[in-house]
Amino acid sequence: MSESTYRSSRYPFVPYKPPRFSIEEQRAGVQLYLNRMSRRRTVREYSDEPVPYEIIEKAIQAASLAPSGANQQPWSFVVVSDPELKRQIRLAAEEEEKESYEHRMSQEWLDALAPLGTDWHKPHIEEAPHVIVVFAQIYGLETLPDGTQHKYKHYYVQESVGIAVGMLLSALTFAGLATLTHTPNPMGFLGQILQRPANERAFVLIPVGYPAEDAEVPAITKKPLDQVAIHFEKKS
Ligand code: IYR
Numbered sequence: 001m002s003e004s005t006y007r008s009s010r011y012p013f014v015p016y017k018p019p020r021f022s023i024e025e026q027r028a029g030v031q032l033y034l035n036r037m038s039r040r041r042t043v044r045e046y047s048d049e050p051v052p053y054e055i056i057e058k059a060i061q062a063a064s065l066a067p068s069g070a071n072q073q074p075w076s077f078v079v080v081s082d083p084e085l086k087r088q089i090r091l092a093a094e095e096e097e098k099e100s101y102e103h104r105m106s107q108e109w110l111d112a113l114a115p116l117g118t119d120w121h122k123p124h125i126e127e128a129p130h131v132i133v134v135f136a137q138i139y140g141l142e143t144l145p146d147g148t149q150h151k152y153k154h155y156y157v158q159e160s161v162g163i164a165v166g167m168l169l170s171a172l173t174f175a176g177l178a179t180l181t182h183t184p185n186p187m188g189f190l191g192q193i194l195q196r197p198a199n200e201r202a203f204v205l206i207p208v209g210y211p212a213e214d215a216e217v218p219a220i221t222k223k224p225l226d227q228v229a230i231h232f233e234k235k236s
Helices: 003-011 021-037 055-062 083-104 107-117 158-174 186-193
Strands: 075-080 130-137 137-144 147-152 200-209
Touching: 021 130, 021 137, 055 075, 055 158, 075 083, 083 130, 107 147, 130 137, 130 158, 130 186, 137 186, 158 200, 186 200
Parallel strands: none
Antiparallel strands: 075 130, 130 200, 137 147
């Protein structure tokens, strides 16, 4: 079957005409985005001040618009705001992280992390009002009319979920919230505690909230633009 036959047998194609911005509007839009994103820092000390769930939900809605392999949208965003459950997750994460920091991570890895001052203590998981656990669906699962479960392949899962997480962090930052991307290793305990289906693997755990009054961050900087942006244009 040719690609176009395949596509037309599934979806009709419809016109796409997004609003066209003037150059001034483009400049203002991207500048506002840059200004808000420039203030983002990974935060490890949170205030317990509540954040309305509606804000988190909108950010997830934005993230779920991400492009994905074959539009399979292989993600779930689980939000934990219940203190009991946050405590359970913190204790399980600390157990794994203690083992990692004390036995599993190489000296080279520990040296690379030393300037950031991280260790196995993860109080932020309990302190932040919400913890978003993002799961990647490593294969698809659908229930057939006869009630049996059918497995099918998902494509570019890591890339797709990575892009969606980028959009999630961006939406939360744009809304003025602080985040931390935490990947306790291994993360199997998250699927168990949160009772996720067999096709899901924890991808990242993200505490979300406001920085604590006395929060501090390491004085690290980002690479200068000319090291990361390379432009080939027509020679005049
Ligand atoms: N997962 C550990 C270790 C860690 C690893 C990297 I690479 C970091 O940039 C930060 C931490 C932890 O969360 O502490």
